[in-house]
Amino acid sequence: NAGxxxxxxxxxxxxxxxxxxxxxxxxxHSHVYWYRQLPEEGLKFMVYLQKENIIxxxxxxxxxxxxxxxxxxxxxxxxxxxxxGDSAAYFCASSPRAGGRHGELFFGExxxxxxx
Amino acid sequence: GxxxxxxxxxxxxxxxxxxxxxxxxTATGYPSLFWYVQYPGEGLQLLLxxxxxxxxxxxxxxxxxYRKETTSFHLEKGSVQVSxxxxxxxxxSATNQAGTALIFGKGTTLSxxx
Numbered sequence: 001n002a003g004x005x006x007x008x009x010x011x012x013x014x015x016x017x018x019x020x021x022x023x024x025x026x027x028x029h030s031h032v033y034w035y036r037q038l039p040e041e042g043l044k045f046m047v048y049l050q051k052e053n054i055i056x057x058x059x060x061x062x063x064x065x066x067x068x069x070x071x072x073x074x075x076x077x078x079x080x081x082x083x084x085g086d087s088a089a090y091f092c093a094s095s096p097r098a099g100g101r102h103g104e105l106f107f108g109e110x111x112x113x114x115x116x
Numbered sequence: 117g118x119x120x121x122x123x124x125x126x127x128x129x130x131x132x133x134x135x136x137x138x139x140x141x142t143a144t145g146y147p148s149l150f151w152y153v154q155y156p157g158e159g160l161q162l163l164l165x166x167x168x169x170x171x172x173x174x175x176x177x178x179x180x181x182y183r184k185e186t187t188s189f190h191l192e193k194g195s196v197q198v199s200x201x202x203x204x205x206x207x208x209s210a211t212n213q214a215g216t217a218l219i220f221g222k223g224t225t226l227s228x229x230x
Contacts, residue, residue, distance in 0.1 A: 004159070033217045033218075035217075035220075040222075041222060042205070042220055042221060042222030042223045043160070043205060043220040043223070044220075045217045045218070045219065045220075048217045056217065091159055091160070093159075093160075093217075104150075104162050104165070105160075105162070105217070105218060107159030107160040107161070108159050109157070109158055109159045110159055
């Protein structure tokens, strides 16, 4: 049973380019979460999606960042016009039901974005 | 808003030493509490959890007790091993927000030497 799959594992972009990060949740999971891990800052929630719906995007920067989880295919986190401050590890997690009090999220190995 | 505060790292211990990593939280309502572990180069894995006051979560020799009176969920292990070297994250999930993701602390790095 494959776990949460993220790709690419490492991505290098120049300032101003676009970055697309993909996440395929575990089989049977319809809830996807994106987190950003910055050095010395821990893990910060960005967005929570269910199939075709954004449930909570309170942690997403207002500009340049967007996320989707289409009916078919992986969830995608898109960062337009990247800046050096976007360099971080981006983790995707999935769960079979809403996070809530059950709370077990299954994490992928992360995508490490480096902006030159 | 809800938040989690963990002790600053890194924590450096010798093998077989006793481990405590402190975690306190601020939340409205009655959250569930979790400890996740991140080994080098990997994603986070759930280590243990507790869903109500006085519950004790345990796994792989690690334990943590949900203390409502002190709003704490400290992680302990009686005898650490080199393989326990990792980053440990305390997290909470509020019960009145069914769809909300977990809120994590900043993480505490544990380094165990033989």
